[in-house]
Amino acid sequence: MFLPESSRRAISSLAFVVVALIFFIQANLALGAPKLDRLLNGKFYVSDISPADDCAMFELFDQISRTANFPLGFENVQGCGFGRRTIVRNDQRSILAASTPREAFDEVAALNRNFRWREIDGMIIVRPADAWEDSANLLNLPARPFQVMNVDADDALYRVLEAATPRVSYVQSRKQALGSRATPVSVDFSGGSLLRALNAVVRAKGDAEWRVGYSSGEAAILIGKLSKLSEPAVGYVSRIVWKTSSLPGPIAN
Numbered sequence: 001m002f003l004p005e006s007s008r009r010a011i012s013s014l015a016f017v018v019v020a021l022i023f024f025i026q027a028n029l030a031l032g033a034p035k036l037d038r039l040l041n042g043k044f045y046v047s048d049i050s051p052a053d054d055c056a057m058f059e060l061f062d063q064i065s066r067t068a069n070f071p072l073g074f075e076n077v078q079g080c081g082f083g084r085r086t087i088v089r090n091d092q093r094s095i096l097a098a099s100t101p102r103e104a105f106d107e108v109a110a111l112n113r114n115f116r117w118r119e120i121d122g123m124i125i126v127r128p129a130d131a132w133e134d135s136a137n138l139l140n141l142p143a144r145p146f147q148v149m150n151v152d153a154d155d156a157l158y159r160v161l162e163a164a165t166p167r168v169s170y171v172q173s174r175k176q177a178l179g180s181r182a183t184p185v186s187v188d189f190s191g192g193s194l195l196r197a198l199n200a201v202v203r204a205k206g207d208a209e210w211r212v213g214y215s216s217g218e219a220a221i222l223i224g225k226l227s228k229l230s231e232p233a234v235g236y237v238s239r240i241v242w243k244t245s246s247l248p249g250p251i252a253n
Contacts, residue, residue: 045094057126064104065209066226070101074211075127075212121196121199142164143163143191145189147189148185156235161194164242185204186204207227209224219241222235
């Protein structure tokens, strides 16, 4: 059927309006969705690492967390230390198919099944798969309630470790982390696991992430800024030793 030029223009304009309305409705629905399920205005880029071995996983999760502006907690496997932070280079990057943070975290996790992630306390927590249910794992130790007011990030970490049961021993650094005095932190922790205590410090600090690495049966914890790769750690504790045999009873939350 032949349509006059004016009719074709009207139909084309109407179609454009309908498409624009659909996008407008979707965008508004997304704003009301949980942060993990909101559509990203752009793409998720990660370093082109193939294969994604254990020691590469922090780098990828960190890149997604910074893009999505999600505080991150990352526990590494033995021998991988803290992992490295990098900027995604245009000539060495992969574009994820994901359109939401949840899809992006799932897509990265699928590259290496040795890690699993969960959202806890408004943070993305990534851990070795078997660490989640391991009662002897450092981060699963119960932690007593505590309060600190206007202390350095280093001191807040010491307080976290002192709250753990059974007792955790650690080496207190003679030199504070360079950024620890930047902004004092106040934490009111109601009790739970050592992991939740770390979350409480990071949430109180703001714009931060925690990392745990292992070497020769000892652990180290670092708190750094989420948004700035160039700035030094704001909190650091090395040579943490705890009871490694299986512990009775449920894992603290």
